[in-house]
Amino acid sequence: MKLHRSVIPTLLALLFVGGWEWFVRFGxxxxxxxxxxxxxxxxxxxxxxxGEILSATLVTMRRLLIGFAIGAALGIPLxxxxxxxxxxxxxxxxxxxxLQTLPSxxxxxxxxxxxxxxxxxxxxxxxxxTVWAVVIAVQESVLSVHPLYLRAAMTMGSxxxxxxxxxxxxxxxxGILSGMKQGWAFAWRSLMAAEIFVVILTGFGLGSLLHAGRxxxxxxxxxxxxxxxxxVGLLADLIFFAxxxxxxxxxxxxxx
Amino acid sequence: MSSSKDRATPAALxxxxxxxxxxxxxxxxxxxxxxxxxxxxxxxxxxVGPSGCGKSxxxxxxxxxxxxxxxxxxxxxxxVRSPGRDRLVMFQQDALFPWLNALENVMFGLRLKPDLTxxxxxxxxxxYLTLVGLGDKEKARPHELSGxxxxxxxxxxxxxxxxxxxxxxxxxxxLDALTRDQLYGDIQKIFxxxxxxxxxxxxxxREAVCLGDRVVLLSPHPGRIQQIFDIKLPRPRRMNDxxxxxxxxxxxxxxxxxxxxxxxx
Ligand SMILES: Nc1ncnc2c1ncn2[C@@H]1O[C@H](COP(=O)(O)OP(=O)(O)OP(=O)(O)O)[C@@H](O)[C@H]1O
Ligand SMILES: [Mg+2]
Numbered sequence: 390m391k392l393h394r395s396v397i398p399t400l401l402a403l404l405f406v407g408g409w410e411w412f413v414r415f416g417x418x419x420x421x422x423x424x425x426x427x428x429x430x431x432x433x434x435x436x437x438x439x440g441e442i443l444s445a446t447l448v449t450m451r452r453l454l455i456g457f458a459i460g461a462a463l464g465i466p467l468x469x470x471x472x473x474x475x476x477x478x479x480x481x482x483x484x485x486x487x488l489q490t491l492p493s494x495x496x497x498x499x500x501x502x503x504x505x506x507x508x509x510x511x512x513x514x515x516x517x518x519t520v521w522a523v524v525i526a527v528q529e530s531v532l533s534v535h536p537l538y539l540r541a542a543m544t545m546g547s548x549x550x551x552x553x554x555x556x557x558x559x560x561x562x563x564g565i566l567s568g569m570k571q572g573w574a575f576a577w578r579s580l581m582a583a584e585i586f587v588v589i590l591t592g593f594g595l596g597s598l599l600h601a602g603r604x605x606x607x608x609x610x611x612x613x614x615x616x617x618x619x620x621v622g623l624l625a626d627l628i629f630f631a632x633x634x635x636x637x638x639x640x641x642x643x644x645x
Numbered sequence: 646m647s648s649s650k651d652r653a654t655p656a657a658l659x660x661x662x663x664x665x666x667x668x669x670x671x672x673x674x675x676x677x678x679x680x681x682x683x684x685x686x687x688x689x690x691x692x693v694g695p696s697g698c699g700k701s702x703x704x705x706x707x708x709x710x711x712x713x714x715x716x717x718x719x720x721x722x723x724x725v726r727s728p729g730r731d732r733l734v735m736f737q738q739d740a741l742f743p744w745l746n747a748l749e750n751v752m753f754g755l756r757l758k759p760d761l762t763x764x765x766x767x768x769x770x771x772x773y774l775t776l777v778g779l780g781d782k783e784k785a786r787p788h789e790l791s792g793x794x795x796x797x798x799x800x801x802x803x804x805x806x807x808x809x810x811x812x813x814x815x816x817x818x819x820l821d822a823l824t825r826d827q828l829y830g831d832i833q834k835i836f837x838x839x840x841x842x843x844x845x846x847x848x849x850x851r852e853a854v855c856l857g858d859r860v861v862l863l864s865p866h867p868g869r870i871q872q873i874f875d876i877k878l879p880r881p882r883r884m885n886d887x888x889x890x891x892x893x894x895x896x897x898x899x900x901x902x903x904x905x906x907x908x909x910x
Contacts, residue, residue, distance in 0.1 A: 537736065537738060537740045538740065538742060540705075540708075540710050540728070540734070540736070540740070541734070541736060541740040541742075542742075542753070543710070543727075543728040544708050544710070544728045544729075544730075544732060544733050544734040544812075545730060545733060545753060545754035545757055545802075545806065546729060546730030546754070546757040546758075546806075547753075547757060551757070555753070556742070559742070559744040559745075560742070560744070562744070640744070640786060641743040641744060641786070641788060642743070642786065642787075642788025642789065
C-alpha cells in the first residue's frame with residue numbers, strides 16, 4: 390500500500406507534540422520555563438481573539454515587504470552594475486561580499502543613532518540585511534550567463550539595453566531568484582533582530598511581542614510567537630518562491 | 646586557384662593575412678594563420694577541413710565575436726570590429742534561448758529589424774519554421790525538441806532575418822538524410838532568390854560541393870588555406886548528380902593526401 394506523502398510527517402509531528410506535552414506534565418519540568426504545547430495553543434487562541442497576534446503579524450509583514458522591496462530594488466541594479474563594470478565589481482562587489490557576512494543586528498546601533506526609534510530604523514536594518522545578498526547573487530548569475538547566448542544574440546543585432554532585458558536577465562533569472570530567496574531569509578532574520586532589540590515606537594511587531602513575552606516571563610507567548618515566525622517564513626516560501634521556482638524549472642526543462 | 650581581380654562583383658568580406666592565437670589550458674594554439682581571402686557579394690563559400698583546423702574560429706572572426714591577432718577583416722569598406730545584424734551566425738551548437746519557445750526564438754532576430762511590422766515578422770517566422778518542417782512545433786520550448794529539431798529551429802532563426810552575410814557552422818550535421826536533402830534544395834533557393842553571401846562550414850564534402858560556389862580546404866596546425874576549388878556546376882544542384890560526385894572525390898583526395906602527409910612528417 391502506498392501512503393500519501395503527508396502521512397508520515399503528520400504522524401511524527403503529532404508524536405513529537407504529544408511527547409512534549411506528556412514530558413512537561415509528568416516529567417517534573419518547570420512549566421514556566423518549558424510550557425507544554427497546550428499552553429502555547431491557548432495563548433495563541435487568546436491572542437487571536439484579542440487581535441494581538443494578527444496586528445503584530447501585519448506590522449511585521451508590512452516592514453518586511455517594504456524593506457525587502459527596497460533591498461531588491463537596490464540590489465538588482467547594483468548587482469548588474471557589479472557584473473558589467475570591472476571597477477565597480479572590485480569595489481562595491483567586494484564590499485557587498487564583506488557586508489553580506491556581517492550579521493544585520495550589527496546595523497542596529499547605527500540605525501538607532503541615525504533614525505531614532507522610528508519605522509525608518511527597522512527598514513534600514515532590513516534593507517541592509519537584504520541588499521548585499523541580492524547584489525552578490527545578481528552579480529554571480531549575470532557573470533555566469535552562458536557566453537553562447539550572448540554571442541547568438543549579438544550576431545542577431547542585440548546590444549546594450551536590449552541585450553540586458555532580452556538575454557542577460559532572462560538567462561540569469563534562476564540565479565537572481567535564488568538570490569532573492571536568500572535576501573528574503575536575511576531580511577526576515579534582520580527584522581526579527583531589530584524588533585527584539587529595539588523598541589520601535591511606531592508599531593508593535595512580532596519581535597516586540599516576543600520580547601514582551603520574555604519580560605513578562607510568559608514562555609508560552611515567546612514560543613507561540615516563534616511558531617508564528619516559522620510559519621510565516623514557510624508560507625512565504627510555499628506560496629511565493631516555490632511556485633515561481635517550479636515554473637522556471639519546468640519551462641526550461643530543468644526539473645529532476 | 647582564382648585571383649580576385651577578374652571578379653566583377655565587389656568583395657563582401659575581405660581577409661588579409663589573418664592570424665589568431667589561443668592560449669588555452671592545453672597550451673598555445675595557432676588556430677588560424679595568415680589567411681587571405683576575398684568573399685564576393687552573393688557568393689556561397691564553403692569551408693572544409695579536418696577537425697580543429699580553425700573553421701569555427703574563422704567564422705567567429707568574421708562575425709566580430711573574436712578579434713584578429715594579426716591581419717585585418719573588412720566588410721565592404723568597413724573594418725569588422727564587433728558583431729552586427731549584417732553578419733548573422735548559426736553556431737555549431739544550437740544556442741537557442743531556453744526561456745523562449747520555437748516561434749519566439751525565430752522572432753528574436755526579426756524583432757531586431759525595425760523596418761518590419763509585427764505581422765510581417767510573425768509571417769516570416771512561421772514561414773521559416775514550416776520550411777524546416779517544424780510548423781507544428783512553434784509553441785515547443787527548446788528542451789522539448791530533439792537535437793535535430795533544435796538545430797532546425799536554429800536554422801530557421803538564422804535565415805528568417807535575411808542578413809546580408811550568413812555564417813553557418815555545420816548547420817546540417819544533426820539532421821537526418823531526408824530533411825537534409827530537402828534543406829539543400831531550400832537553402833539554394835533562398836540563396837539564389839535573395840542573393841545573399843553565405844559562408845558555410847561542413848565536414849561533408851558532397852554537401853560542400855553541392856552548395857558552394859567555391860570550396861576552401863583548410864589544413865590544421867596551424868589553420869591555413871590549403872587549396873580552393875571552383876565549383877562551376879549549374880544551380881540548383883542535386884546531391885545525386887554524378888558530376889558532383891566526381892568533384893567531391895577530387896576534394897576528398899586533396900583532403901586525405903594532406904592528412905596522410907601530415908601523419909608521415
Ligand atoms: N577559446 C579557445 N581557447 C583555446 N583554444 C581554442 C579556443 N577556440 C578554439 N581553440 C583551438 O583552436 C583550434 C581551432 O578550433 P576551431 O573550433 O576553430 O576548430 P574547427 O575547425 O571548427 O573544428 P571542428 O571541425 O571540430 O568544429 C583548435 O585547436 C582549438 O583547440
Ligand atoms: Mg567547429
